[in-house]
Amino acid sequence: MSELNDLYQEVILEHNKNPRNFREIADANHQADGHNPLCGDALRVYIDLEDGKVKDVAFKGSGCAISKASASMMTQAVKGKSKEEAEVLFEEFQKMVTGNLDIETDENHLGKLKIFAGVLEFPARVKCASLSWHTLHAALNEEETVSTE
């Protein structure tokens, strides 16, 4: 189970059980839907962008533990950040889970999100971890839906 522990770490299991910012934002000025047709994961990301800053961010939807925990920790990570900072995190996260960023040696701002580096060992699950980030990216850029296919 050692490999498994890399994926299902306590923090991830805890966020899966108690996802943060798991709610709608009724008057969000940005939102997008993301879905993974392979497994049926579907979520909606809401962003309240004010003066170029993420004033509030939340998500709703259904998915596996990895996608839920990833979305939950994403909302924590980008809240209060500028749009540009959020986009940098999106890019770094994306690079990390596709093996194009070494969290030990490459400069990054991922912080707690580094926990998702373990997903690299589970190619079938990379899309689960990145779905919420793609959806955030779409919402920030006024795209309405995003699919991981």
Add this chain to the structure above:
Amino acid sequence: MTAVKQMSNFDVNKIREDFPVLTQTVNGKPLVYLDNAASSQVSNLVIERGSKYLAEEHSNVHRGVHYLSQLATNEYEKARENVRKFINAKESKECIFVRGCTEGINLVANSYGRKFINEGDEIIISAMEHHSNIVPWQMIAEERGAKIRVIPINENGELVLDEYENLLNERTKIVAVAHVSNSLGTVNPIKEMIATAHKFGVPVCIDGAQAVPHLRVDVQDLDADFYAFSGHKMFAPTGSGVIYGKKEWLDKMPPYQGGGSMIRVVTFEKTTYAGLPEKFEAGTPAIASQIGLGAAIDYLNSIDLDAAFAYEHELLEYATEKLSNIEGVKIIGTAKEKASVLSFTIENVHPHDIGTILDQQGIAVRAGHHCAQPVMKFFDVPATARASFAFYNTKEEVDKLAEAVQKVIEVFA
């Protein structure tokens, strides 16, 4: 394998020796292959037959006068005759080779549909169909201005047959239904359903992908008009498959695809088509795969198949009981008549997480919607985990599945 208690006087350990893939380890654990409904494994007989064909017999079929072409043609046609006997078709030319069940259904939807389905007509399918027995019919319905009518299912995952009878009428042009549901395991009473449709003069197209590997199929006894199945779910290579059709229907239907092989005379003004089965086999077919399908049938004929099917059924019942007794596990699909498939969910755990944790234990199951999104919607789940059995699986493997499911529950507790 350690000795496993035999069921039904069926020597599973001996059978397992015929399937080399089963001896490997995955993630450091012996492979427990429970994804047979997605694709089954092939026996040494099939592997050796494929190698022999590629090494000694390969050429194009139905084309050359030379030795190899005739040899390949003979072997290809022998495979067709094998299929005929296995499903008890009247004539081998009623067994059209296609690349799988999906292509078989598309062939019927397109060819039968363009000839016989018109505006205002109705096509009956069921609520438990695989996407491959929904989408081709939707496409032809849209093209022809016809309507799709759907036989509902009940909470056990059984068809509501009274509703089926009510749906049949003079506008019904075809009924398309699965013999065995890939997501629920339900065995549908297709013989009775076909008889009912025939009272209205309506032909029936059966998706037999999950049935042929798990129960005896006799297309004449069923009186099926069309019966589609895939080789790769019945211990043959991918790319092999069959659409059986009654000669009287196939003769009236136009070709599905145009090309080589399916013609008699071609001029720029007019082309006349070949007879059956060539009319429906445009282009060079998957010769090696279809010969592999013939060999897979040889293999099935070489074992006590009835004992194998009975054994597999006991395995399904054993697994159902084992998983049902675990708190938090819910079985999706509890029909009285079931085959091979055990779909389940675990409370508060997404099936994808189940799939990954099981994989770490060397256990291969399918996690997802099983190409049956309407079924998932009916049971109000985004997806399920699905263990599906073949006669080479063991009770010990079922025990490992149950242990691993317990582990999933512990991880997510």
